[in-house]
Amino acid sequence: xxxxxxxxQGKLGxxxxxxxxxxxxxxxxxxxxxxxxxxGAKTSAAFNPAATWADLGQNTPEKIxxxxxxxxxTPNNEALQNIITARYDYTINYLQLLxxxxxxxxxxxxxxxxxxEEYKEVIAEKFGDRK
Amino acid sequence: MAKASEAAGGxxxxxSLLRVLGPAHVWALGVGIVLVGEYMxxxxxxxxxxxxxxxxxxxxxxxxxxxxxxIDSEVTSTVxxxxxxxxQAKHIIGPLMAFNVGLYLxxxxxxxxxxxxxxxxxxxxxxxxxxGYTGTLDQTPFIVLTILFLAWLNYRGVLATLxxxxxxxxxxxxxxxxxxxxxxxxxxxxxxxxLMAGGASLPYGAIGVVAAMHFGLWYYLGIEGTxxxxxxxxxxxxxxPFGTMAGIITLLIAATLTWYICTGILPWEFLGDGVxxxxxxxxxxxxxxxxTFLMVLLGIGTMFSTMASANGCINDASRAWFAMGxxxxxxxxFGAVHPKYRTPFRSIIFLVPIAILFALGAPLDQVITxxxxxxxxxxxxxxxxxxxxxxxxxxxxIKRGYVHPFHPIPAIVLLCLCAITYFxxxxxxxTQLIAMVGFYVVVSLWFHFxxxxxxxxxxxxxxxxxxxRGY
Numbered sequence: 128x129x130x131x132x133x134x135x136q137g138k139l140g141x142x143x144x145x146x147x148x149x150x151x152x153x154x155x156x157x158x159x160x161x162x163x164x165x166x167g168a169k170t171s172a173a174f175n176p177a178a179t180w181a182d183l184g185q186n187t188p189e190k191i192x193x194x195x196x197x198x199x200x201t202p203n204n205e206a207l208q209n210i211i212t213a214r215y216d217y218t219i220n221y222l223q224l225l226x227x228x229x230x231x232x233x234x235x236x237x238x239x240x241x242x243x244e245e246y247k248e249v250i251a252e253k254f255g256d257r258k
Numbered sequence: 259m260a261k262a263s264e265a266a267g268g269x270x271x272x273x274s275l276l277r278v279l280g281p282a283h284v285w286a287l288g289v290g291i292v293l294v295g296e297y298m299x300x301x302x303x304x305x306x307x308x309x310x311x312x313x314x315x316x317x318x319x320x321x322x323x324x325x326x327x328x329i330d331s332e333v334t335s336t337v338x339x340x341x342x343x344x345x346q347a348k349h350i351i352g353p354l355m356a357f358n359v360g361l362y363l364x365x366x367x368x369x370x371x372x373x374x375x376x377x378x379x380x381x382x383x384x385x386x387x388x389x390g391y392t393g394t395l396d397q398t399p400f401i402v403l404t405i406l407f408l409a410w411l412n413y414r415g416v417l418a419t420l421x422x423x424x425x426x427x428x429x430x431x432x433x434x435x436x437x438x439x440x441x442x443x444x445x446x447x448x449x450x451x452x453l454m455a456g457g458a459s460l461p462y463g464a465i466g467v468v469a470a471m472h473f474g475l476w477y478y479l480g481i482e483g484t485x486x487x488x489x490x491x492x493x494x495x496x497x498x499p500f501g502t503m504a505g506i507i508t509l510l511i512a513a514t515l516t517w518y519i520c521t522g523i524l525p526w527e528f529l530g531d532g533v534x535x536x537x538x539x540x541x542x543x544x545x546x547x548x549x550t551f552l553m554v555l556l557g558i559g560t561m562f563s564t565m566a567s568a569n570g571c572i573n574d575a576s577r578a579w580f581a582m583g584x585x586x587x588x589x590x591x592f593g594a595v596h597p598k599y600r601t602p603f604r605s606i607i608f609l610v611p612i613a614i615l616f617a618l619g620a621p622l623d624q625v626i627t628x629x630x631x632x633x634x635x636x637x638x639x640x641x642x643x644x645x646x647x648x649x650x651x652x653x654x655x656i657k658r659g660y661v662h663p664f665h666p667i668p669a670i671v672l673l674c675l676c677a678i679t680y681f682x683x684x685x686x687x688x689t690q691l692i693a694m695v696g697f698y699v700v701v702s703l704w705f706h707f708x709x710x711x712x713x714x715x716x717x718x719x720x721x722x723x724x725x726x727r728g729y
Contacts, residue, residue, distance in 0.1 A: 131715045133586065141589035145608075147704065148588070152612060155697030156365075156628060159690055160620055168686050169305075189452025190525050196546045197528060210535045211527045215306060215686045217465050223692075227684050230695045235638065237699065241706045242352030247729065249353065252716035254725040 130252060172212035174205045183211045279491045284484045284501025289508055290427040291370075291480040291574070294567035296434060296509075296516040297560045298377045298532065299626045301539045303473035305530025306686065307466030309521040310459045314467050315474025316517060318675065320510045323478045325672035326637055327506055328662040329644045331499035334485040335659025336647075337721060341581050342485035343636060343643075348718050350647050353587070355639065356718075357705045358698060360582045362636040363483075367575035368609055369629035370480060371408075372616040374568035375401045376625065379617075380537040381560050388545075388553075401617045404568065409610045412572045415599050423569055426562035431512065433559030437544060437552060438515045441522070446547040448522030458526050471675075471682035476626060477513040479633045480567075481505050483574050495659025519543055533621050572606060572613075579605040586712045587705070627687050631694045634683070638676045641669035650726035 136144075175182065180191050180202050199207045279287075303312035330343070337346045344363060347356035379397030386395045440446040460466060484502045491497045516539070520529055523543040528535040536542045544556035580602030583592025596603040616625050645666060653661065662668060683691050 133712045133714055136589070136712050138591075141591050144589045144709070145591075148701075151697060151701055151704070153615065155693060155700075156616065157620075159693040160624065168688075184456065185525070187452040187455045189449035190455075190458075193449070193453065193523065193525050193546065194528070197524075197542070206534065210531050211525075213305075213527070213531065215462070215469065217462060217469060217685050219685075220688075223688050224681075224684060227680070227688060227692055230692055230699070231680060234695050234699050234702075235642070238355055238358055238702055239351065239642070241702065242354040242356075244352075245354055245706070245710060246352030248715045249718045250726060250729045253719040254729075 131248070168216050169213050170216065171209040171214075174208055176203055178202050178208065183208065185211070279497065280493075281497040281501040281504065284491060284497050285504045285508070286424050286427065287570070288481045288484040288502060288505035289431070290423050290566050291367075291483055291570040292478055292505070292509055292567070293427055293430055293512065294370075294374060294377075294563040295476045295479060296512050297430070297540050297563045298538050299373060299476040299622070300473060300513065300516065301520065301529050301536055302476070302532050302623050302626065303470040303530075304521070304526050305532070306472060306682075307462055307468075307470030308458065308460045308530075309454055309517075309526050311462070311467040311470035312474070312521075313514070313517050315470035316477050316510075316513050318471060318678075319474035319477055320506065320513075322475070322637065322672060322675040322679070323481055323506050324503075325668040325675070326482055326640060327499070327502045328668045329640050329672065330482055330485055331502060331660050332658055332662040333644060333647055334498050335495045336656065341578070343482070343639070344578055344581060346643060346647075347639065348585075349721055349723075350643050350650065351639075353710060353713060353718055354702055354706055357582065357587045357709075358702060359636060359639055360578050360587065361698070361701065362632045362639070363578040364575045364609070366479065366629050366632035366636065367483075367571040367578075368613050369616060369625050369632065371405065371568045371571035371575070372613045372620070373622060373625045373629065374564040374571070375404045375613070375617040376622050377538055378404050378561060378564045378568075381541065381557065381564075384538075384541070385557065398618060402614055404565070405610060405613050405617060408565065408569050408572055409606055411569065412576065412606050413596070413599065413601055413603050415601060423566045427566045430559040430563035430566065431508075433555050434512055434515055434519075434540065437519055437540065437547075437556060440547065440549065440552055441519060445549055446519075446523070446543075446552065448519070450522045453522065453525055461526070465685070468678060469682050469685040471679045472630065472685070472687065473626070474682075475630050475633060475679065478506065478509050479630060480571075481509065482636070483570070499660045516540060523547070533623055537622065572609070575609055576602050576605040579609060585718070586714065587709065590712075624687075624690065627683065627690050628694065631683065631691060634676060634679055635695075635698065637672060641666075641672045641676075644669050650728065651723060652727070655727075656723050 180186070183202050185191055185194065185202070194207065202208070300312070303315050307315065333346050334342065337349055344356055344360045347359040379401040382400045383395040383397055437446065441448050462469065481502065484498065484505065520539045520543050523546050524536055524539060529539055538560045541556045541560045544552040547553070579588065579592055582588045583590055583605065592605050592608065594604050595601065648665060680691070
């Protein structure tokens with residue numbers, strides 16, 4: 128196999144590639160955050176000003192003492208109630224699960240297949256064409 | 259650092275790396291980056307599944323990383339070249355896989371760096387509050403300055419900063435041991451029975467245990483970075499497996515001690531909320547011990563572990579980015595070495611704003627999830643890598659420095675644990691997972707159909723191996 132000579136990439140081309148990469152990186156990592164699609168599916172109960180420690184499930188002296196030591200003297204505190212009552216929703220959305228499986232498996236399939244094509248060229252140039 | 263580099267004038271200079279590192283250095287390199295996982299982030303596993311779920315996740319994640327270490331040690335002891343998994347992928351699977359692995363490394367470490375900066379900013383605000391400051395402290399300048407300072411250190415040179423890292427990592431590790439000893443002497447009181455009463459230990463039941471695997475990885479994430487030093491180790495065949503396995507055992511012990519202390523002091527709801535509740539759980543546990551000495555010690559431990567980790571992350575991420583620039587997988591502009599300090603200065607500078615962008619504005623759990631997802635993709639690559647490695651070069655064709663036992667069982671176990679962890683991330687963070695993998699799909703297409711034309715084909719294979727079977 129003839130040795131492959133890559134084209135020269137000028138400064139402008141390199142800058143464009145850097146900008147494309149930046150857009151892709153920031154887009155992929157920040158877009159879900161900006162669109163409020165990222166993060167834990169976690170919700171807290173509405174604030175109850177009359178809630179007692181027992182209402183919040185803090186039913187042992189050790190739990191109450193720990194919260195007191197952390198600076199929460201009474202259960203009548205919105206920030207505290209947000210922390211204590213927050214729960215994940217683990218109801219499985221099977222369509223979304225299927226999408227996830229297809230995306231992850233499809234991604235690895237794509238990468239291994241394209242890598243295989245490129246790898247053949249690497250080996251052919253390194254070791255010569257198979258006789 | 260000393261690597262082949264393409265200088266501005268196009269002249270190529272080659273400087274070989276010095277083989278000066280032993281197993282202890284390998285151990286310190288891995289633990290230095292990862293120990294921060296005991297100081298922050300792991301506690302999200304408590305939030306996802308409860309206290310016991312976090313402990314079970316810790317042990318299963320330990321098994322996952324044991325498989326990673328076994329597999330990685332065999333390949334690395336044979337591909338004893340700088341670049342770790344990136345270089346492995348180039349030789350075993352192909353350029354596109356290597357490009358992806360390089361990106362996994364960069365994003366896992368850059369997001370970890372951002373998480374470290376967030377924790378440091380929180381720590382400063384807590385110290386201000388404990389010192390009597392009553393206002394709301396703006397953490398932004400502390401976060402930005404931390405990243406800039408560490409980037410500057412890395413820009414100036416690696417040796418002094420890594421030596422500094424060893425010392426502060428040791429202090430952070432000792433701080434955990436001292437806090438644990440204080441529970442034995444009675445200085446710090448633990449209340450496991452009272453704090454775990456009712457449904458507190460497993461509030462979501464069995465599915466919570468699976469969900470906790472997501473953040474269970476955080477206890478050890480980055481330990482595989484030991485292979486980055488393969489070219490600088492005196493005896494890779496001995497030092498890499500030994501140092502990496504010793505590192506995992508150390509982290510397993512530190513993680514279990516951390517879990518034991520924190521779940522005995524902090525209520526699980528507060529402990530499990532690393533954004534509004536316990537950002538730095540060991541520091542919070544020491545605050546409740548009533549001992550000023552312990553509080554100061556764990557505060558210093560938190561600060562040191564975050565700085566050591568961020569420092570190591572900048573080091574590793576910039577080198578992976580640099581290596582891809584050098585190979586023309588990225589614009590070759592990134593493949594430059596500073597003429598005086600011999601550091602990949604352009605890569606270091608380029609990654610600074612990305613780290614800052616995430617450290618400011620993104621909640622800690624999401625930043626950590628980005629890091630974990632990149633790590634998880636890398637661990638999924640590893641079993642594929644070792645299976646192809648054994649097929650292309652069976653044991654009798656090239657000499658390995660280390661042959662991992664029971665092949666392919668570790669690879670299969672690792673793949674199964676990765677599949678469970680994808681599902682764990684899906685539980686609560688599914689959109690982020692799909693967005694992240696979607697990014698890798700798009701960027702892979704960009705590489706294959708555009709960027710690969712600038713890559714010299716035969717230069718991608720540098721190991722003195724025979725032709726792979728089947729090619």
